[in-house]
Amino acid sequence: MADFDLHKFLINDQPYTFLFEVIVRVFIAYIVVFTFLKISGRRGVQQLSLFEVVIILTLGSASGDVTFYDDVPVLPVILVFVVLLMLYRLTTLAMSKSPALSKLIEGEVVTLIAHGKYVSANLDKLNISEDEFLMELRHDGAEHLGQIRLGLVEVDGQLSLYFYQDEDVVPGLSVLPAEHRPCFTVMPDDDLYACNRCGLTKNLRSGEQCRCPECDRNVWSRALRSVRT
Structure with missing residues (x-):
């Protein structure tokens, strides 16, 4: 050596x-x-x-x-x-x-959320995981999509959110982690549910199975109605 x-x-x-x-x-x-x-x-x-x-x-x-x-x-x-x-x-x-x-060269601003739900046509344009994107929404103070009037992904990748006033908030898809957002393909009871893919809300009955009429996915979560605190 x-x-x-x-x-x-x-x-x-x-x-x-x-x-x-x-x-x-x-x-x-x-x-x-x-x-x-x-x-x-x-x-x-x-x-x-x-x-x-x-x-x-x-x-x-x-x-x-x-x-x-x-x-x-x-x-x-x-x-x-x-x-x-x-x-x-x-x-x-x-x-x-x-x-x-x-x-x-620089790309363009992408409208990702409009009127409390995802813009389905633009979801696949973003090279970002769902967990990472939901984390960004939570960091900006969102609990569900119904609180958001408009969400834009800027050319530099930053997220710009414009929120509804409390009186204008609509039911929407939860952006909380999986353990706080149970998902269903068979509805456990009568309630308002949100499509996990696009955020479309729909009243569904207990035992019902349903494909989203907007994105054709069949996984749902209970829609949230809370306002921002």
């Missing part, structure tokens, strides 16, 4: 003075990325669209290389940043002139 080489383990073949160069390289990369974010007009990651996330990941790759590889010169990396910034500006300008191009 070869002897353990602490110097090689810590810094490989570089002298310890290279650590100072790493500090300088990280500082330069930090300034360039920060400058890009300031010029782009964004305040935080949550405001970034998919297009901008791609730009940031590209910048991150370039800045990562320059920070700790001694054979990567700084000026070409800075040129990469400058070219990316120019491309970003040109692309955003073209997007402002062409709605079709903007839709292609």
Whole structure:
């Protein structure tokens, strides 16, 4: 077994003075990325669209290389940043002139909830699990869909909810976890139920089996009527 080489383990073949160069390289990369974010007009990651996330990941790759590889010169990396910034500006300008191009690159706002139930045609457009989506609704203070007048998925993936006033709340599908939202294919008693797929509400009788007339699913939960607290 070869002897353990602490110097090689810590810094490989570089002298310890290279650590100072790493500090300088990280500082330069930090300034360039920060400058890009300031010029782009964004305040935080949550405001970034998919297009901008791609730009940031590209910048991150370039800045990562320059920070700790001694054979990567700084000026070409800075040129990469400058070219990316120019491309970003040109692309955003073209997007402002062409709605079709903007839709292609950034996507569009998706209406997911309207009038207390899901918009079935848009459910499959979202690449998100049901549990994750229901968690987002709960974080925004929703207990059931009937409390929500309008729910939009923005181009950056954020969820925008517009709630009914208490007097306008309608019965709706519970967004609570499974243990608080029993599901049925055979109704246990007469009650108002909500389709687990689209949120359509329907009065069903004890022992009845029913397929949803809107989405053709056959799993139901008791509709909730509570207002927001």
